[in-house]
Amino acid sequence: MRVPFRVAYWILGLSCLGIFAACSSDSENPEEEYTATPMPLTVPSIFEQFLLPPLIPGDNPQTVEGVSLGRKLFFDPILSADNTMACATCHQPQNAFTDSNQFSIGIDGIAGFRNSMPLYNMAWNNNEKFFWDGRAVTLEEQVLEPVTNPIEMHNTWANAVSSLQNHSQYPDLFLDAFGTTEIDSSLVAKAIAQFERTLISGNSPFDRYLMGDATAVTQSEINGFEIFMDEARGDCFHCHGNESNPLWTDNIFHNNGLDEVITDKGLGNVTGDPRHDGLFKSPSLRNLAYTAPYMHDGRFATLDDVINHYSEGLVYSETIDPLMKAVGEGGVHLTEEDKADLKTFLLSLSEPGFVNNPAFQNPN
Amino acid sequence: MKKIALLLILTITLISCSSDDDSNTSQNASVTFDFTQNFNGSNVTEDDFGSAAVYTNAAGNFMSITKLRYLISRINLHKEDGTVISFNEYHLIDLETASSLSVTPPLQVPKGDYTGISFVYGFNEEDNISGEYNDLNAVNWSWPSALGGGYHFMQLEGSFDDTMGAPQPYAYHNGTARQSDGVFIQNFIEFDLDQNFTINGDTSIEIKMDISEWFKNPYTWDLNQYSTDLMINYIAQILMNDNGQDVFSLGDIN
Numbered sequence: 001m002r003v004p005f006r007v008a009y010w011i012l013g014l015s016c017l018g019i020f021a022a023c024s025s026d027s028e029n030p031e032e033e034y035t036a037t038p039m040p041l042t043v044p045s046i047f048e049q050f051l052l053p054p055l056i057p058g059d060n061p062q063t064v065e066g067v068s069l070g071r072k073l074f075f076d077p078i079l080s081a082d083n084t085m086a087c088a089t090c091h092q093p094q095n096a097f098t099d100s101n102q103f104s105i106g107i108d109g110i111a112g113f114r115n116s117m118p119l120y121n122m123a124w125n126n127n128e129k130f131f132w133d134g135r136a137v138t139l140e141e142q143v144l145e146p147v148t149n150p151i152e153m154h155n156t157w158a159n160a161v162s163s164l165q166n167h168s169q170y171p172d173l174f175l176d177a178f179g180t181t182e183i184d185s186s187l188v189a190k191a192i193a194q195f196e197r198t199l200i201s202g203n204s205p206f207d208r209y210l211m212g213d214a215t216a217v218t219q220s221e222i223n224g225f226e227i228f229m230d231e232a233r234g235d236c237f238h239c240h241g242n243e244s245n246p247l248w249t250d251n252i253f254h255n256n257g258l259d260e261v262i263t264d265k266g267l268g269n270v271t272g273d274p275r276h277d278g279l280f281k282s283p284s285l286r287n288l289a290y291t292a293p294y295m296h297d298g299r300f301a302t303l304d305d306v307i308n309h310y311s312e313g314l315v316y317s318e319t320i321d322p323l324m325k326a327v328g329e330g331g332v333h334l335t336e337e338d339k340a341d342l343k344t345f346l347l348s349l350s351e352p353g354f355v356n357n358p359a360f361q362n363p364n
Numbered sequence: 365m366k367k368i369a370l371l372l373i374l375t376i377t378l379i380s381c382s383s384d385d386d387s388n389t390s391q392n393a394s395v396t397f398d399f400t401q402n403f404n405g406s407n408v409t410e411d412d413f414g415s416a417a418v419y420t421n422a423a424g425n426f427m428s429i430t431k432l433r434y435l436i437s438r439i440n441l442h443k444e445d446g447t448v449i450s451f452n453e454y455h456l457i458d459l460e461t462a463s464s465l466s467v468t469p470p471l472q473v474p475k476g477d478y479t480g481i482s483f484v485y486g487f488n489e490e491d492n493i494s495g496e497y498n499d500l501n502a503v504n505w506s507w508p509s510a511l512g513g514g515y516h517f518m519q520l521e522g523s524f525d526d527t528m529g530a531p532q533p534y535a536y537h538n539g540t541a542r543q544s545d546g547v548f549i550q551n552f553i554e555f556d557l558d559q560n561f562t563i564n565g566d567t568s569i570e571i572k573m574d575i576s577e578w579f580k581n582p583y584t585w586d587l588n589q590y591s592t593d594l595m596i597n598y599i600a601q602i603l604m605n606d607n608g609q610d611v612f613s614l615g616d617i618n
Contacts, residue, residue, distance in 0.1 A: 050501045229508045231595045244495035250504040275414040322521040322533035325592045
């Protein structure tokens with residue numbers, strides 16, 4: 001018996017429907033999932049060319065409403081116990097989202113013991129370990145901590161959530177961002193993480209130079225880059241990136257020869273492994289013009305201090321990274337001219353357009 | 365007509381729903397490469413890093429290891445009939461990243477008799493292109509352009525006791541060798557490891573690195589002489605290549 005073509009197509013169509021029903025198992029309960037307006041990150045062309053795509057957790061996509069809510073929360077002291085301290089208190093836009101003080105002061109007047117980390121390019125933190133000691137394993141998890149840290153915002157999440165829930169605007173903003181007016185700490189963290197992922201810096205003069213604009217940098221800056229890349233001089237590239245790694249960090253933990261006796265164990269506190277004592281995350285070298293003081297404990301007030309440390313101030317301790325050379329002599333002893341060039345190169349990785357970006361300022 | 369329709373539906377459903385768990389009957393099998401490291405036969409893992417273990421190289425230097433990363437590319441399996449199965453991939457093995465130590469390429473290989481495995485340690489000249497591989501860029505694996513560019517082939521780091529017994533750092537980094545300004549010597553090594561084996565089903569192949577070989581055969585490497593600044597040291601780079609010739613061997617295949 002012949003099947004007419006039209007009927008055959010019809011059967012084919014029906015059978016396809018059947019297949020969809022048979023094969024797809026997870027669309028059975030078509031509960032209407034709320035989706036806010038997608039807002040993909042604007043990826044700098046140099047990142048596009050050399051790096052992996054930004055890391056965005058599947059359960060926290062970037063959205064217009066989420067980023068906007070995160071920005072409002074980031075600048076709002078409502079998250080602190082006494083309504084005096086916001087994320088932005090210690091992560092100020094004009095400082096590339098770090099604190100110009102060596103140690104930030106919490107709401108009870110107690111100082112911390114590490115320098116606030118600058119915030120940018122968070123979606124390219126490939127191993128997803130946050131904080132100087134890597135104790136948070138996602139950006140969302142990182143956001144949760146300062147709110148309850150007794151020497152920072154010293155709040156409880158129950159109290160912070162209740163303040164937001166009783167606020168005249170926040171329940172509606174959470175509704176827009178996440179489809180619910182029921183606020184919890186996880187949604188707060190998601191919103192702030194979304195905002196933080198938009199803090200992208202990839203258009204410094206040196207980026208423009210690498211992308212082909214020969215006029216974007218000076219000869220001194222180019223000399224400085226050569227010192228940076230020279231194993232016998234700066235040898236900075238083993239931890240701090242290169243022309244193909246425009247993050248300017250390896251996102252890995254090192255003991256960079258600061259102390260003979262380790263008092264802050266850093267990564268060692270987190271892993272419990274004494275071989276990790278005194279290891280801290282390599283920070284990116286972007287925006288150094290705005291991020292003083294330097295090091296995990298903010299011990300160096302100037303970039304000259306930092307360069308001098310690597311040049312002649314290294315001291316030995318058991319976990320020191322082998323990349324710290326000539327420790328017996330304190331380092332490789334750069335010439336004054338090399339130091340000056342190296343510094344101008346480092347500063348060419350700073351981006352005024354990042355710290356002044358209107359989308360990153362206080363909306364409240 | 366109903367019968368035909370039913371057959372049509374069944375066939376299409378079967379085709380679209382069948383997953384690839386038919387390896388028992390298929391002519392192909394998947395291959396897993398297990399990268400293991402040892403020092404003169406004693407196993408080296410991340411657990412042995414730093415103060416956890418002291419090794420003695422051929423020159424008698426007491427040394428520890430704090431980092432080991434290396435690049436393997438262009439793995440080929442050689443069939444008895446002369447055909448070559450090419451995995452056009454590269455793998456950065458990092459002892460601190462467990463997932464990098466065992467790799468199962470998506471390409472399946474025909475069952476049958478094989479006579480050996482070949483691969484490139486590092487990248488050959490054609491593959492060693494600066495900035496080309498974004499995953500390697502992101503883990504800071506590039507080799508400076510003043511030294512010929514491309515990528516590192518290996519980073520082996522740690523500490524050794526100098527002649528006074530004092531700890532000193534070493535960074536045994538290997539890649540393209542710069543002979544003079546703008547003159548570069550490709551420094552990769554092609555390994556051709558002959559061994560007969562049969563692939564009947566999914567198979568794992570162990571590729572072993574004996575780290576101690578980097579320090580001997582033919583050149584007995586004294587870390588007091590060559591410890592740091594080795595990337596820019598042409599002689600050291602060539603000696604690494606000489607010593608590297610016997611570093612890899614095949615282990616268990618099953």
